[in-house]
Amino acid sequence: MNGKTTLNPIRMTRFMIDHMWVRTRVSSYLDGELSDAGQARLRRHEIDCPECHETIEKIGRILGALPLLRREQPGHASVDRTATAVLARIQDR
Amino acid sequence: MSGDESDAGISAPDDIELVARCQTGDVVAFELLVRKYSARLVRLLRGYLHSEQDADDVAQEAFVRAWRGIKSFRGASGFYTWLVRIAINEANRHLKKRARIPAPGTVDGERVDLDAADWRPGPEGRLLRADLLRQLERAVLALPVKYRAPVVLRDIEGMSTTEAAAIIGVSEAAFKSRLHRGRLLLRRTLGDALLDESGESR
Numbered sequence: 001m002n003g004k005t006t007l008n009p010i011r012m013t014r015f016m017i018d019h020m021w022v023r024t025r026v027s028s029y030l031d032g033e034l035s036d037a038g039q040a041r042l043r044r045h046e047i048d049c050p051e052c053h054e055t056i057e058k059i060g061r062i063l064g065a066l067p068l069l070r071r072e073q074p075g076h077a078s079v080d081r082t083a084t085a086v087l088a089r090i091q092d093r
Numbered sequence: 094m095s096g097d098e099s100d101a102g103i104s105a106p107d108d109i110e111l112v113a114r115c116q117t118g119d120v121v122a123f124e125l126l127v128r129k130y131s132a133r134l135v136r137l138l139r140g141y142l143h144s145e146q147d148a149d150d151v152a153q154e155a156f157v158r159a160w161r162g163i164k165s166f167r168g169a170s171g172f173y174t175w176l177v178r179i180a181i182n183e184a185n186r187h188l189k190k191r192a193r194i195p196a197p198g199t200v201d202g203e204r205v206d207l208d209a210a211d212w213r214p215g216p217e218g219r220l221l222r223a224d225l226l227r228q229l230e231r232a233v234l235a236l237p238v239k240y241r242a243p244v245v246l247r248d249i250e251g252m253s254t255t256e257a258a259a260i261i262g263v264s265e266a267a268f269k270s271r272l273h274r275g276r277l278l279l280r281r282t283l284g285d286a287l288l289d290e291s292g293e294s295r
Contacts, residue, residue, distance in 0.1 A: 027273035031254075058280050065229055066248040071139045073132045082131040082149065083124055086156040091120060 018045040022052050030060055108172045115163045123163070127156050130173050134180055141184055141245050143234055151187050155180035170259050177246075178260045185238050225286065232282040240275030247272055 022045050028034050029042050046053045114122035131152065138148035158179050159166075166175055233244060246257035247268075258268035 024273070027269065027276055033269075055277075055280065058283070059276050062229070062276060062279050062283065063248060065226065066233075066244070067251065068226055069140060069230055069233065069249050070251075071136045073136045074139075075132070078135055078149070079128055079131045082135065082152055082156070083127045085153045086127050086160070087120065087124055089153070089157050090123070090160045 015045070015048065019049060019052065022046070022049070023055075026052075026056055026059055029056070030063055109168065112163065112166060112168065112172055115160070116166075123160055126172065130176060131156075133173070134176060137177065137245070137250055138180060138184060140249055141181070141241070142187065143230075147187060147191075151180060151184045155183050158183065170256075174256055174259055178262060181242055181246075181260060185242075188238060228283060228286045229279075232279050235282060236275055236278055240271055240278060243268055243272040244275040244279070248276075 018041065022042050025034060025038065025042060029039065034042065042052075046056060108126070111122045111126050115126070134155065135148050135152045138151050139145055142148050142151065155176060159176050162179075166172070170178075233241065233249075236244060242261055243257060246252045246260060247254065250257075252260070254265055254268060254272075258265045261268060261271075263271070
C-alpha cells in the first residue's frame with residue numbers, strides 16, 4: 001500500500017483482503033484466465049499497491065523471457081542415436 | 094503444445110494405430126513412434142536437465158519404459174503426453190540420484206555462451222541481454238523439481254495448462270498453484286536482476 005496514504009480501518013481491511021486475493025491470482029491474470037470482474041478488481045488494487053504492481057510487472061517480464069530458454073530441436077543424428085539405442089535395449093530382452 | 098506440435102492431449106489417428114500395433118509386440122511400429130517424438134522429447138529434457146548427455150540418457154530410458162508399459166496405455170491422453178509424463182518422472186529420479194544443480198550456461202560441463210546471436214527481442218521490443226538470460230536459466234535450474242516442471246512445461250515449452258497438468262499428474266488447480274509458486278520463486282531469485290540497459294527497474 002502506498003505509505004503516504006492513511007486508510008480508515010474499513011478501507012484498510014478491504015485493502016488487505018484484496019491484497020491477499022491478488023497475490024494468489026497474479027499468474028491467472030497474466031495468463032488471461034481471470035474473469036472481467038476479477039481483472040477489474042486486480043487492476044483497482046494494483047493502483048494502490050506498489051508491492052503487487054511490482055510483482056505483476058516483474059513476473060510479466062519473466063514470462064516474456066522464459067520462452068527464450070527453449071532449446072533448439074536436435075537433428076537427425078540425435079534421433080538416429082536414440083532410436084538405435086532404444087531398439088537395441090528392447091530387442092535385447 | 095504450440096504451433097506445429099499437435100497431440101495436445103488427443104492422439105492423432107496414426108498414433109492410435111501405431112500404439113495398437115505396439116501392443117501386439119510390433120517393434121517396427123514402436124521405432125516409428127521413437128523417431129516421431131525423439132527430437133521433441135530430447136529438446137524438452139535438455140531444457141529440464143540442462144545436460145545433453147543426461148537428456149539423451151533419460152529420453153532413452155523413457156522410451157524403454159514406454160515400450161515396457163505400452164500394453165497398459167489406454168489412450169486417455171495422447172501418446173506424447175503419456176511419454177513426457179514417463180520422461181519427467183524419470184528425469185526427476187535422475188535429478189534426485191545425481192542431487193546436483195549443473196552450473197548455469199554449461200552443457201556437459203562445457204560453457205555455452207549466449208553470444209550476440211542470443212540477443213533477441215524481449216517484451217516491448219527491448220533487447221534481452223544475454224547475461225539476463227543466463228540469470229533466468231540459473232533461476233529455473235535452481236527451482237525445486239515440484240515447481241520446475243510446471244515452469245518448463247508451461248512457460249518454456251508452451252504447453253497448455255491441461256496438457257502440462259496431465260503430464261505431471263495433478264489437477265489443473267494444483268498445477269496452477271505450483272506454476273504460480275514457481276514464478277514467484279523465480280521473481281524472488283532474480284530480485285532486481287530485471288533491469289533495463291539504463292539500470293532502471295523494469
